[in-house]
Amino acid sequence: MAAPTTTRKKKGFHIDEAELLCKKGCGFYGTVAWQGYCSTCWRGECQVSRQAQIESDALFAKRLYESEMQQSGPPSTLAITPDQQASNDPTHMALTFPPRSPKPEQPPSPAGQQGVVSPGGAPTQGGQNETLTFDKFEEKRKQRQNSKTKSMKTLFSKGGKTPSRAEGAAQAPHARLEKQISMESQRAMGDFMEFLKILNRPAAQDLNKQCRAFVERLQRDSNLSVEEQAELVQDFYHSMGDRMSTHSAFKGTTSEQCSTMMDHLEKVIMTRLYRDLFCPPLSDDEQKDLAIQNRIRRLRWVMPSMLDAALNEDNTNVERLIEKAQEELIDMNSKRAPIDKLCCIVRTSKLIFQMVHQSQGAPASADDYLPVLIYMVLKANPPQLHSNIQYVSRFANPNRLMQGETGYYFTNLCCAISFIENLDAQSLSLTQEEYDDYMSGRAVPPGSERNTEPICEGLRMMYANLSALEDLRIRQDSLMENALDLQKELTAWRDGVVDRVQEVLTSKPLVVKRFKVPRLDDDITQEDNKDLPLPLQPVVVPMKPIA
Amino acid sequence: MAASSAGGKNFKVVLLGEGCVGKTSLVLRYVENKFNDKHITTLQASFLNKKLNIGGKRVNLDIWDTAGQERFHALGPIYYRDSNGAILVYDITDEDSFTKVKSWVKELKKMLGNDISLCIAGNKIDLEKQRNVSVADAEAYAASVGAKHFHTSAKLNKGIEEMFLDLSKRMLESTFLDDGASSSRASKHKSVTIVEDAEEPKSGGCC
Numbered sequence: 001m002a003a004p005t006t007t008r009k010k011k012g013f014h015i016d017e018a019e020l021l022c023k024k025g026c027g028f029y030g031t032v033a034w035q036g037y038c039s040t041c042w043r044g045e046c047q048v049s050r051q052a053q054i055e056s057d058a059l060f061a062k063r064l065y066e067s068e069m070q071q072s073g074p075p076s077t078l079a080i081t082p083d084q085q086a087s088n089d090p091t092h093m094a095l096t097f098p099p100r101s102p103k104p105e106q107p108p109s110p111a112g113q114q115g116v117v118s119p120g121g122a123p124t125q126g127g128q129n130e131t132l133t134f135d136k137f138e139e140k141r142k143q144r145q146n147s148k149t150k151s152m153k154t155l156f157s158k159g160g161k162t163p164s165r166a167e168g169a170a171q172a173p174h175a176r177l178e179k180q181i182s183m184e185s186q187r188a189m190g191d192f193m194e195f196l197k198i199l200n201r202p203a204a205q206d207l208n209k210q211c212r213a214f215v216e217r218l219q220r221d222s223n224l225s226v227e228e229q230a231e232l233v234q235d236f237y238h239s240m241g242d243r244m245s246t247h248s249a250f251k252g253t254t255s256e257q258c259s260t261m262m263d264h265l266e267k268v269i270m271t272r273l274y275r276d277l278f279c280p281p282l283s284d285d286e287q288k289d290l291a292i293q294n295r296i297r298r299l300r301w302v303m304p305s306m307l308d309a310a311l312n313e314d315n316t317n318v319e320r321l322i323e324k325a326q327e328e329l330i331d332m333n334s335k336r337a338p339i340d341k342l343c344c345i346v347r348t349s350k351l352i353f354q355m356v357h358q359s360q361g362a363p364a365s366a367d368d369y370l371p372v373l374i375y376m377v378l379k380a381n382p383p384q385l386h387s388n389i390q391y392v393s394r395f396a397n398p399n400r401l402m403q404g405e406t407g408y409y410f411t412n413l414c415c416a417i418s419f420i421e422n423l424d425a426q427s428l429s430l431t432q433e434e435y436d437d438y439m440s441g442r443a444v445p446p447g448s449e450r451n452t453e454p455i456c457e458g459l460r461m462m463y464a465n466l467s468a469l470e471d472l473r474i475r476q477d478s479l480m481e482n483a484l485d486l487q488k489e490l491t492a493w494r495d496g497v498v499d500r501v502q503e504v505l506t507s508k509p510l511v512v513k514r515f516k517v518p519r520l521d522d523d524i525t526q527e528d529n530k531d532l533p534l535p536l537q538p539v540v541v542p543m544k545p546i547a
Numbered sequence: 548m549a550a551s552s553a554g555g556k557n558f559k560v561v562l563l564g565e566g567c568v569g570k571t572s573l574v575l576r577y578v579e580n581k582f583n584d585k586h587i588t589t590l591q592a593s594f595l596n597k598k599l600n601i602g603g604k605r606v607n608l609d610i611w612d613t614a615g616q617e618r619f620h621a622l623g624p625i626y627y628r629d630s631n632g633a634i635l636v637y638d639i640t641d642e643d644s645f646t647k648v649k650s651w652v653k654e655l656k657k658m659l660g661n662d663i664s665l666c667i668a669g670n671k672i673d674l675e676k677q678r679n680v681s682v683a684d685a686e687a688y689a690a691s692v693g694a695k696h697f698h699t700s701a702k703l704n705k706g707i708e709e710m711f712l713d714l715s716k717r718m719l720e721s722t723f724l725d726d727g728a729s730s731s732r733a734s735k736h737k738s739v740t741i742v743e744d745a746e747e748p749k750s751g752g753c754c
Binding site for chain 2: 350353354365367368369370405409414419422426427428429
């Protein structure tokens with residue numbers, strides 16, 4: 001290491017050690033990836049900038065709210081229930097949440113406000129919240145954790161002394177769940193605020209207010225069935241659509257702007273309500289998820305040719321596309337807004353068209369597309385497939401879902417799932433026996449090694465070797481069999497020969513008769529010999545010496 | 548549903564028919580005006596979009612191709628749900644494909660009643676010599692189920708433009724007839740949303 005640096009130093013390639021150190025001067029080394037900071041300082045920097053972002057969002061929301069208030073007069077002039085008042089609190093403000101609150105999505109239920117620290121971080125503190133420091137937040141977090149553990153203990157020891165504490169305890173696991181997810185919501189909120197900034201004031205205000213009211217409303221009515229929730233969400237889309245075309249705040253917006261507004265609305269609402277609405281515990285979605293997952297797992301042996309899928313899997317390009325398409329399908333589960341899930345489906349479809357195009361060189365018709373999509377679903381086995389489909393069909397904006405390309409791809413995915421659920425021997429053009437054999441794992445379809453191909457290279461080689469060995473064994477067996485046959489044949493042949501010889505010997509016994517020697521006549525022999533040349537006589541040839 | 552966006556009417560048209568009857572060629576000819584061409588720009592022919600202007604009304608056709616293989620027959624209802632029009636394609640040289648069309652029609656009538664406008668297309672009239680489905684039979688059948696029959700050829704570009712135009716017109720007409728019904732539906736919808744609009748008087752009062 002040292003040698004090359006010294007030689008390079010002469011060429012002016014030297015980097016001073018000071019340049020490698022963290023920009024903050026903490027004594028650790030920094031990297032380019034962290035813009036010259038060391039890991040600790042970088043994290044700190046990020047934290048600060050994120051806080052700043054969140055604070056500016058909150059401020060923006062506050063400004064929106066204040067101007068709204070100025071227009072509408074003091075809230076006291078309107079008859080507002082305590083609940084609504086809470087929602088009008090500037091800290092609850094809009095869809096934004098007070099800075100650094102670890103669980104912005106906590107439903108503002110009355111219990112939440114009494115028992116644990118309220119989502120808005122103590123409503124009593126009001127507008128001060130925005131200026132809370134990180135230390136205070138830490139302190140609060142500790143406090144809450146303490147209260148949680150305390151209430152837990154009371155719950156176990158005395159069966160819950162005070163109702164509010166018991167409720168606090170009941171909410172504890174929920175709160176923790178929400179804490180995990182706050183990152184995504186934060187990002188969605190941030191995006192939404194960014195988006196609102198570019199809108200004109202009244203429109204931004206109105207959107208913000210409507211969103212906030214709707215989210216709170218849905219979270220308040222926690223005992224609604226999924227269908228009712230879906231209806232509420234759909235109604236919200238509908239009335240927001242109407243509002244955008246009629247309300248004065250949205251005057252002068254084009255239809256494209258309206259649809260982007262709707263997209264943003266959908267994103268922010270659904271991201272925030274995701275926990276409550278995705279795969280709700282009261283429905284049988286989870287069971288169906290498992291059922292379809294198991295079903296797909298049992299169908300792992302299905303090959304593209306059985307579905308008439310025109311895929312040339314040997315092509316490396318196609319192979320790469322197949323992998324990407326599967327990633328997209330699996331990625332669908334990690335997205336929160338229906339619109340994002342739909343985008344995953346669209347991307348999968350686009351990749352499928354590419355691979356069909358590469359395989360057969362013609363535009364993909366539905367005859368090509370659907371089988372490949374089915375094959376992709378079978379290969380990818382996306383998690384929580386049923387729940388995702390249900391979630392999208394319940395809560396996506398119908399204008400997007402029912403129409404256009406997206407709707408088409410989504411419908412096809414539904415078709416693919418329905419096909420997989422009802423698949424039988426006939427739909428794969430197999431005989432019932434073949435199908436049963438493959439289903440039970442008694443047999444694998446010929447040439448299916450690729451299909452079960454594990455990702456790991458070593459395993460793949462092992463499978464290749466195993467199949468080679470199997471092949472060798474079969475050949476060895478047949479060789480052995482042939483050899484035994486040959487041996488048997490040879491013995492039979494030998495026995496046959498012996499038998500026949502024996503037979504001949506018995507039927508034609510060897511009788512030795514006396515041999516009569518004919519008397520040789522001298523005359524005759526002389527007569528015969530007279531035509532013959534004389535026998536050769538040895539001649540002595542004198543040898544000439546070689547000069 | 549015939550959603551009417553700001554730009555005009557949106558119609559969903561499904562293409563049904565056995566595999567190899569030329570559904571894809573038909574729609575590619577219509578949208579791209581190309582047949583078996585190496586220069587077809589689109590990567591796919593399963594979902595295509597065509598914008599029309601009929602008598603000053605803007606119409607947006609979403610054309611959904613469906614997989615024609617027999618094994619996917621059962622998926623039909625998922626495809627044609629909420630569609631405004633259907634084009635049933637058969638191959639004039641293949642009698643089975645015509646039988647298949649009849650079964651599709653029966654199914655569509657059962658599931659969607661008269662909400663859907665139907666077109667029957669006898670495709671591949673460039674192969675007139677090998678015709679196996681008689682013109683009279685086909686047209687009589689179409690008339691009996693209230694569908695329009697068209698003789699088409701994607702290869703020769705015959706009858707396709709007319710067919711889509713006629714279908715679009717009929718879909719437009721039926722939405723006009725529907726308008727009375729849909730307005731009542733909308734009012735019902737509003738009564739549901741009233742909960743959401745409860746907020747509105749507040750903001751209305753302030754402005």
